[in-house]
Amino acid sequence: MTTSSSERGVSLGMPELPAPAYPDDVRARLEADAREVIARYPDSRSALLPLLHLVQSQEGHVTRTGMQFCADMLGLTTAEVTAVATFYTMYRRRPSGDYQVGVCTNTLCAVMGGDAIFETLQEHLGVGNGETTDDGKVTLEHIECNAACDFAPVVMVNWEFFDNQTPASATRLVDDLRADRPVQPTRGARLCTFKETARILAGFPDERPGAVEEGGSAGPASLVGLRLARGEDAPARVVHPRGGPQEAPQDTVHEPSPAEHLSSHDAPQETSASDPAHPAGPTAEEGE
Numbered sequence: 222m223t224t225s226s227s228e229r230g231v232s233l234g235m236p237e238l239p240a241p242a243y244p245d246d247v248r249a250r251l252e253a254d255a256r257e258v259i260a261r262y263p264d265s266r267s268a269l270l271p272l273l274h275l276v277q278s279q280e281g282h283v284t285r286t287g288m289q290f291c292a293d294m295l296g297l298t299t300a301e302v303t304a305v306a307t308f309y310t311m312y313r314r315r316p317s318g319d320y321q322v323g324v325c326t327n328t329l330c331a332v333m334g335g336d337a338i339f340e341t342l343q344e345h346l347g348v349g350n351g352e353t354t355d356d357g358k359v360t361l362e363h364i365e366c367n368a369a370c371d372f373a374p375v376v377m378v379n380w381e382f383f384d385n386q387t388p389a390s391a392t393r394l395v396d397d398l399r400a401d402r403p404v405q406p407t408r409g410a411r412l413c414t415f416k417e418t419a420r421i422l423a424g425f426p427d428e429r430p431g432a433v434e435e436g437g438s439a440g441p442a443s444l445v446g447l448r449l450a451r452g453e454d455a456p457a458r459v460v461h462p463r464g465g466p467q468e469a470p471q472d473t474v475h476e477p478s479p480a481e482h483l484s485s486h487d488a489p490q491e492t493s494a495s496d497p498a499h500p501a502g503p504t505a506e507e508g509e
Contacts, residue, residue, distance in 0.1 A: 240285035248290070251279065255294045258424055265295050269305055271423045273312050278419035282313035310364075311380075311422075318353045318360035319414045320398045323377045324391070327366040334387065335374040339363050341388035342395060358399045371442035372407070379418040381406035384440065408440055 243251065254275055259268045269291060276287030288302045295302075306312045313321075324339040325331075342361055346354050353360040369375045372384035376391055383394060384407040397404050404412045410427065421427050 240289045243279075243286060243290065247279065251275065251290060252294070254423070254425070255290075259294065261424070266297060269295060269297070269302065270309075273302075273306055274419045274423035277312060278416045278423060280316075281416050281419075282316055316353070317415065318358050319416075320359050320378050320412070321380075321415055322359050322361050322395060322398070323364035323367075324361070325365070325367050325369075325373070325375045325377070326363040329370045330366075330374040333373040335363075338374055338376065338386055338388050338391045342391055345392050346395060354399065356399060359395055361395075369443075371445075372440060378404070378406070378412060379415050380422075381409045381412060383407055 242248065255268075255272055258271050258275065259265050262268050272291045272294060273283055273287070276290055277283050280287065283306045285299075288299055288306055291297070292299045292302045307314065322342070324335055324342065326335045326339055339361075343349060346359060346361055348354055348359075348361050351360070351362050364377070367375050367377055367382070369382055369384065372382070374386050376383040376386045376394065378394070378398070383391075386394075394404065398412075406412065410429075413421075413427075413429065
């Protein structure tokens with residue numbers, strides 16, 4: 222005697238429908254852009270990363286439709302495209318805001334105040350990790366090292382740097398973004414939306430007047446090692462805590478007492494590495 226799947230409590234479910242197609246005019250435009258991108262590479266499959274940025278610039282995240290488009294253009298399977306799209310965190314798998322606000326909560330930024338910034342922004346915006354404000358402007362997330370430890374704590378908006386942040390300055394930043402006030406990164410061109418950023422990352426020029434000239438470069442703190450390597454010695458010094466006394470003259474070495482903290486906080490706060498209330502686990506496919 223056999224037992225049916227329903228009697229065993231197994232639900233096979235309905236097969237997933239094919240991804241919806243782009244409208245004809247959108248697909249024609251994306252195909253023209255994709256061919257331009259593919260022509261840059263001797264092997265077409267090497268164009269997958271920029272093509273994922275291209276389709277992300279269309280809808281603000283990588284949809285099943287976008288992945289099917291990439292597969293069609295490159296002669297890949299959707300499984301191959303999905304494997305790449307789910308590996309890199311720069312590709313969004315669900316709708317998100319015009320501005321991706323990422324607070325570094327890795328070791329140095331966390332100790333210097335990154336955890337406090339992230340906690341403040343969660344409360345101020347009323348969202349958790351990976352969530353978007355009701356107006357669709359800001360998606361907040363804690364992120365891993367931005368390779369800008371000499372400017373800790375660092376916040377990134379659409380991959381542009383905002384250095385040496387505090388809870389107050391980060392709050393002003395997100396308020397300006399939500400009010401559509403112009404925002405200038407510490408190093409780099411003025412901000413554009415996440416979709417516009419995605420198109421630039423796909424390899425297309427930033428056509429905003431003056432934006433290229435505004436491009437950032439390494440800050441003074443990042444160049445100290447280079448200057449030392451060139452023999453341009455500078456007296457050792459330690460910077461005082463934020464909001465404390467002015468830093469010591471360059472010919473004086475500040476020796477902190479055992480009770481003195483050089484961080485902007487007396488001690489590291491509990492890390493938000495996983496944010497248990499809003500875990501940043503893998504997102505489901507559309508329709509699941």
